[in-house]
Amino acid sequence: MTSPFEHLRAAAPSTVVDPAVKAAAYHRAVSTPVGSIRTDPRLTRWWISAIVSVSAATAMFAAPAAVAGDRGPSAPVPGSAESSAVFQPDGIHLWLTHSDGTVYEITPTPLGNAAAPGGHS
C-alpha cells in the first residue's frame, strides 16, 4: 500500500515554462556584468537618511555637553545639593535604650549618622 507521503511525491506538479520566458531569463542573467551587485536605490536612500539622523542626534546631545564643560551635563558640582543621592534627614533624633540602662541618642549630621551615648539613664 502506498503511503500518503508517496502519494504526495507522485503529485508533484510539472512545470511547463514558456520557452520565451526561459530564454529571457537566461539572456538577462548572462548579460549582467559579473561582479556588479545591483543596489536598490531605496536601500541607498535609507542608509543616507539613517546616517543623517544619527549625526543630527549626536550633534544635538553633544552641544549641551560642550557648554557644560568637561564634566558633562550629568556631573554634579562637589558639595552641592546634587552631589549625593543619599537621603540625609535633618531634625530627627532617636533614643535607644540598651539592656544595661544606657540610653543612646542618635542625631544625624551632614556627614552621616553619629551615635553617642547620652547622659540619660
Place this chain on the structure above:
Amino acid sequence: MTRQDRFDALFAEHYDAVHRYATRQDSSAADDISADTFVIAWQRLDAIPPERERPWLLTTARNVASTRRRTDARRVVRETTAATPTTSPDIAQGVADADTLSRALAALTPADRELLLLVAWDGLTPAEAAQVLGVAPGTARVRLSRARTRFEKAYQKPALPPTAKPAISAALQEPS
C-alpha cells in the same frame, strides 16, 4: 569548463525546479523571481557549491521572493487573500486523490508545508531543506517528522460530508 559552460549546465538542470519553487512562493511573480535568482547565480557563480547547487538556488529564490514581499506594498492585499485556509499548492493534473492531498496540505502550517514540499516535490534532503529555510538540520528533521505525521493524519481523515463542502463541489457530485 568555462564559466559560461557551468552556468549553462546550471540553468538547464535547475531552471524548471527554481520556477516551480518560485510559483509556490508567489505564483504571479514566479517568472521574475526565477530570473532574478539566475542573475544572482550568474554573478556569484564561484560561490555556489557544486554539490549543493539546488539548495543554493532555492535559498536565493526564497530570499528574492521574501524581498519582493517586503518591498512591494501591493502584496499586502494578496497576502491577506492567501492567508485564507482554502489556499494550498497546486497538485499535478490528473491525480486521483488531488482533493484529499490538497486538504491534507491545507491542514499544515505554512512553514511545515513548505518544508514537506521541499523534500517531497523538490527532492531535497532534510539537511538541504534546512539550508533553504535557514534553520538547523536537527530542527528541520524534527519539524519534518511532525509535518509528515500531521499530513498523514489529515490525509487519512474521512472527507467532509457533501453538505459541508463548498457549493460548487456539491454541485459537481450531483448525478446528472
